[in-house]
Every structure is written in structure tokens, then in C-alpha cells.
Amino acid sequence: MPDFDYDLFVIGGGSGGVRAARVAAGEAGAKVALAEEDRYGGTCVIRGCVPKKLMVFASEYADVPGMARAYGWDIGDGAFDWSKFRGKLEDELDRLEGVYRGLLKGSGVDMFDARATVSGPHEVTLSTGETKSAKHILVATGGRPIRPDLPGAECGIVSDDIFHLDALPKSILIIGGGYIACEFACILNGLGVEVTQYYRGAQILRGFDDEARGLIADEMREAGIDLHTGINIVEARPASEAEDAESMSAPVQARQIGGSTGHPTDAGPIWIKATNGKTKVFDTVLFATGRAPNTKDMGLEEVGVKLGRQGQIEVDAYSQTAVPSIYAIGDVTNRVNLTPVAIREGMAFVETVFKGNKTPVDHELIPSAVFTQPEMGTVGMTEEEAERQEPIETYCTSFRPMQSAFAGRTKRVLMKLIVSAESRKVLGCHIVAPNAAEMIQLAGVAIKMGATKEDFDRTVAVHPTMSEEIVTMRNPVRTA
CATH class of the missing domain: 3.30.390.30 (FAD/NAD-linked reductase, C-terminal dimerisation domain)
Structure with a gap:
């Protein structure tokens, strides 16, 4: 039996990876290491569920003064201060990242703030140049938002960038009809942004109940969101480069937008051309057109791990890949891309591999x-x-x-x-x-x-x- 540096090496410090690492170490007594190249907490805590829900809360207060007056309160309308909110938001995310680091440290997990790639069935190579061996490797690298393949897509932003805006735009075009697009349409509308949304399909929220999504679409329009279905854009460019930009919109002060996506832009207002031939200028364009698993340049296929058409890691019911020593959980497998599911998959992995209780993942009837x-x-x-x-x-x-x-x-x-x-x-x-x-x-x-x-x-x-x-x-x- 060969000696390994670790019983388990986890790649990815999101909710699923952290849960698996600390339970394997703290409850099963395994020697565990975890590598994270960005911030601990992953998509959910740093650039997804948590900051988004806090923005939902903030946006819902827009309706409070009017409701209060209807109930007899003498109360005036207020104004939303994005810079104040964003400062508190960043403080909260810093606190939560500290909690995640503390949980790992308290469980005895070795942490590496580095990018990790798989260099063998039992070997991980870090961007610092170190190589570590492990009896088991768990890939929990999550997913990332992607831009559509069209001219000028780099001019817009993706969902990760929303939380890094220096100022809210006056107007925004949101491309997409999934839950991320619709959630941010409602959030930004509530915060006072003029929101237009284009979706190429016949109705938003594809895959959800038809009657339910129809009501949501109606309510979004009633709330003032300019929602259009059956339409997409074919081109985007900085408005300053558009031939007829002067006749369309007055110039707006450019903003530096930079998130974790590596696509900062200083484009200012953006000119777009839609599939119906119409053109328009918006302060910002948000592409909410899908996500992809984070498997690029990780060395997975080279060691025998099979990837699907979208780049997802293919696993069995126990989250095991084609390489017996390598497992994967969470969005990187593109099964059910929800944070609680990633956590459940991490727990099932620990039960199976470290506690001797073979536990398949249950993906049925997930609220x-x-x-x-x-x-x-x-x-x-x-x-x-x-x-x-x-x-x-x-x-x-x-x-x-x-x-x-x-x-x-x-x-x-x-x-x-x-x-x-x-x-x-x-x-x-x-x-x-x-x-x-x-x-x-x-x-x-x-x-x-x-x-x-x-x-x-x-x-x-x-x-x-x-x-x-x-x-x-x-x-x-x-x-x-």
C-alpha cells in the first residue's frame, strides 16, 4: 500500500467541497487538504445565493412606503444608496468567508490558496509548484457564467459582475430567461434601474410549471420590467463606436466593471442590435445566458476522467468518476445545480468513502x-x-x-x-x-x-x- 500525503484532497472551496472536507476530517478522522484559487465559500456565498438574496431583500423595500401609506402610515419615499449597501454586502461576504476558513481550520484541514489541477489518479499539482498525493481526490470546482458567442459580447457583464458595480446603471438590458436573468431583472427594477429583458424563447423560466411562470411574467411586466420574449440580440458594441449612437442616446459616464470573471470592461453605454432589426443603447448589458462547469485545463481527461458535452464531469450514483480514486460533486457534475444538493452530495461521498456506508445521492423531489x-x-x-x-x-x-x-x-x-x-x-x-x-x-x-x-x-x-x-x-x- 503506497503512502499518500493525504487521505483526501479536495479541489474547490465552495459549499460542497468545504462540507466534504471538514466532515471527512472532523468526523471520519481523515487527513484532508483543500485547495481554492479564489475565495472560500464559492459561488453561493461569494457571488451567488447569499449576495443575491441580500439584494432581493434590498429591492423589496422599494414597495414598503407605498404599502405603509395604504395602511395609514404617514411615511415618505426614500432613496436607495448603492454604495452604502455594497459596503455592508462586502463586509458580510468577508465575514462569511472567514467562517468557512474557520470551519476548515477547526476540523484540521490543510488549506492551500492556490489553483489545483489533477496530474495523476492520486496526484494534485498546485499553482505554487507543489505536488501532493492523495488516496482520494474530490473535484468540487463548481461552475461559471458564460457569454454568448456573438460580436461584442465582451462589452457586457455577467452575473458575477453585478456585485462589483461602482454605481447602478440608469438602464440595463438583461439577456436570458432563466432564473438568474429573471431574479436580477426584479432586483434591479426594485432598486430603481430601468430594466429591459430579452429572451429568445416563447416564455421565461423554461422547465418550470407553465401556469406558474406565466403568472410571474405577467407580474414582472406589471411591475415595470420591459420583458420581451421571442427576441435576442445579434450584436453589441460600445455606443461610441455605433454610427448612429448620437441620435439614440446621450452619453453616460463610463463605469469600470470588474468581477471574478476576468472580463472587466470600461465600455460605458452599449449599443445593441436585436433579432427584430431594432437598435438601442443601454447603460449596461447583462448576459444571463447560461453557466458552464469549471473543468477547463484541469488535467481531468488526461488522467482518464470522462467529461460530458458541456464539460461536466461524468459520475455514477456515488459521485465516482471513471477513475476510481477521483470523485466529483456539485455544479461541476451538472446534475442538480443547487447549493444544498452539492452539500448533500458531499455528505454522501463521505459516508460512502470514509464511513463505509455506501450512500447514493438522492436527487428526487428536491424543493x-x-x-x-x-x-x-x-x-x-x-x-x-x-x-x-x-x-x-x-x-x-x-x-x-x-x-x-x-x-x-x-x-x-x-x-x-x-x-x-x-x-x-x-x-x-x-x-x-x-x-x-x-x-x-x-x-x-x-x-x-x-x-x-x-x-x-x-x-x-x-x-x-x-x-x-x-x-x-x-x-x-x-x-x-
């Missing part, structure tokens, strides 16, 4: 949320997926909730259950409403346990709440 305004919470099948599988009943209601109706607002919410006609199990639950993410977490427990529609019906409603509709819908609106 998730889209932090648009209103939010969407979802678990299980969409109505469209379910009706292709078996006969179903659909229970659905959409209404104006008490809080907004009293204030004279037109905002609507949606509660929806998809039920198997044969087994009576609830196959899917979809909620579009304020705090939908909080509701779907608890609904997810019941659905994961196999609750039937009759189990929901037997549950007494909490009144008056929006969520009581989930247990009071008696008659299906559709059968298929």
Missing part, C-alpha cells in the same frame, strides 16, 4: 425557489411533466392576497397541486407568492414523505393566510 418578485417555490413535477407520465388531477387557485388587496394592489398569487389520479399522491406543488420559498420548504417535507391529496385535505387550515389554500382546494380545475 427549490426562484427569487423573482413574486417568488416561486416548487417541488416535484410540473403539470406538463406529470400529464405525460400518468392520469392526473390539477388543483389550482389564483387570487389577490389580503395584504395587497387591502392596499389596492393588483398583485396575484398562485397555489397549485398536481395529484396522481390512481395513487392520490401529490406529485408536485407550485407556489407563486411572497415568501413562497419559505412555504415550499415545508410542503416539500410532506411530498417527500409521499403525502396524498387526502392528507392535505385532512390538515386544518391556518387562517387567514395565503398558504391555507394549499389544504382547502377541494375540486380539481383540470384532469388529464
Whole structure:
């Protein structure tokens, strides 16, 4: 048996990699090292879930003064101070990174602030020139936002860059219709930016329930977002280089934009040409057109690890690659790209490899949320997926909730259950409403346990709440 420097070497200091490293070291007694080339905490903590959710909170306060006045409060409108918010945001991210480093140190994990590549089935080479050996290697390098292949794409920014803006733009064009595009459209709209969104598909949020995403699209437009579907752009360039820029827009002060993507730009206002032939100038263009696994130039294929068409690491049910000593978890595998899933995969890896308890990863019935305004919470099948599988009943209601109706607002919410006609199990639950993410977490427990529609019906409603509709819908609106 050869001697190794470590029992486990983890490449990547995001949520999944850190959890696997500290549990393997702290609970299983393994000798563990971890390498991270950027900041500890990964996409979620540094440039994803956490800063985005804090921006969601900030943007939602825009509606508070008006709502308060409707309820009798004598309160005036305020102004949002981006520089003040960004300073507090950066302090919070620094604190969280310190927490992650502290957790690793407290578990006895050796940390290397360096880029690591795989140079053998049991060997890792660091950008510092060091080479380390390990019985097991775990790749948890996550993913990154990508730009579309079109002229001038380098003029725009990607989601990582949003958190590094020196100032909010007056206007922005967001390209894309996925959850990242829609979330930032709502955030920036709430912060006072003039938001235009182009999506090439027929409806935003592809893959989510049709009825739910339709309501979100309606509410986004009602909130003032200039949302266009069936349209894309074919070209972008600095407005100063466009022949007719002077007739389109007055010049705007250029801003230096620099994030972790390595694509800083000082383009100032950006001229775009759309697929419908129209041209326009925006202060900023955000490309939210997809993400790719971080596997480039890592030496993986050279040692026998198989990569998929999108560059993702191919793994089995136990996160093991084609090389028995190398495993991969999280977004780099492109299975279910959610932070809690990466953490679960890391825990399953430790159970399997270091605790002798062979544990496959469970990717069934994962609750998730889209932090648009209103939010969407979802678990299980969409109505469209379910009706292709078996006969179903659909229970659905959409209404104006008490809080907004009293204030004279037109905002609507949606509660929806998809039920198997044969087994009576609830196959899917979809909620579009304020705090939908909080509701779907608890609904997810019941659905994961196999609750039937009759189990929901037997549950007494909490009144008056929006969520009581989930247990009071008696008659299906559709059968298929």
C-alpha cells in the first residue's frame, strides 16, 4: 500500500467541497487538504445565493412606503444608496468567508490558496509548484457564467459582475430567461434601474410549471420590467463606436466593471442590435445566458476522467468518476445545480468513502425557489411533466392576497397541486407568492414523505393566510 500525503484532497472551496472536507476530517478522522484559487465559500456565498438574496431583500423595500401609506402610515419615499449597501454586502461576504476558513481550520484541514489541477489518479499539482498525493481526490470546482458567442459580447457583464458595480446603471438590458436573468431583472427594477429583458424563447423560466411562470411574467411586466420574449440580440458594441449612437442616446459616464470573471470592461453605454432589426443603447448589458462547469485545463481527461458535452464531469450514483480514486460533486457534475444538493452530495461521498456506508445521492423531489418578485417555490413535477407520465388531477387557485388587496394592489398569487389520479399522491406543488420559498420548504417535507391529496385535505387550515389554500382546494380545475 503506497503512502499518500493525504487521505483526501479536495479541489474547490465552495459549499460542497468545504462540507466534504471538514466532515471527512472532523468526523471520519481523515487527513484532508483543500485547495481554492479564489475565495472560500464559492459561488453561493461569494457571488451567488447569499449576495443575491441580500439584494432581493434590498429591492423589496422599494414597495414598503407605498404599502405603509395604504395602511395609514404617514411615511415618505426614500432613496436607495448603492454604495452604502455594497459596503455592508462586502463586509458580510468577508465575514462569511472567514467562517468557512474557520470551519476548515477547526476540523484540521490543510488549506492551500492556490489553483489545483489533477496530474495523476492520486496526484494534485498546485499553482505554487507543489505536488501532493492523495488516496482520494474530490473535484468540487463548481461552475461559471458564460457569454454568448456573438460580436461584442465582451462589452457586457455577467452575473458575477453585478456585485462589483461602482454605481447602478440608469438602464440595463438583461439577456436570458432563466432564473438568474429573471431574479436580477426584479432586483434591479426594485432598486430603481430601468430594466429591459430579452429572451429568445416563447416564455421565461423554461422547465418550470407553465401556469406558474406565466403568472410571474405577467407580474414582472406589471411591475415595470420591459420583458420581451421571442427576441435576442445579434450584436453589441460600445455606443461610441455605433454610427448612429448620437441620435439614440446621450452619453453616460463610463463605469469600470470588474468581477471574478476576468472580463472587466470600461465600455460605458452599449449599443445593441436585436433579432427584430431594432437598435438601442443601454447603460449596461447583462448576459444571463447560461453557466458552464469549471473543468477547463484541469488535467481531468488526461488522467482518464470522462467529461460530458458541456464539460461536466461524468459520475455514477456515488459521485465516482471513471477513475476510481477521483470523485466529483456539485455544479461541476451538472446534475442538480443547487447549493444544498452539492452539500448533500458531499455528505454522501463521505459516508460512502470514509464511513463505509455506501450512500447514493438522492436527487428526487428536491424543493427549490426562484427569487423573482413574486417568488416561486416548487417541488416535484410540473403539470406538463406529470400529464405525460400518468392520469392526473390539477388543483389550482389564483387570487389577490389580503395584504395587497387591502392596499389596492393588483398583485396575484398562485397555489397549485398536481395529484396522481390512481395513487392520490401529490406529485408536485407550485407556489407563486411572497415568501413562497419559505412555504415550499415545508410542503416539500410532506411530498417527500409521499403525502396524498387526502392528507392535505385532512390538515386544518391556518387562517387567514395565503398558504391555507394549499389544504382547502377541494375540486380539481383540470384532469388529464
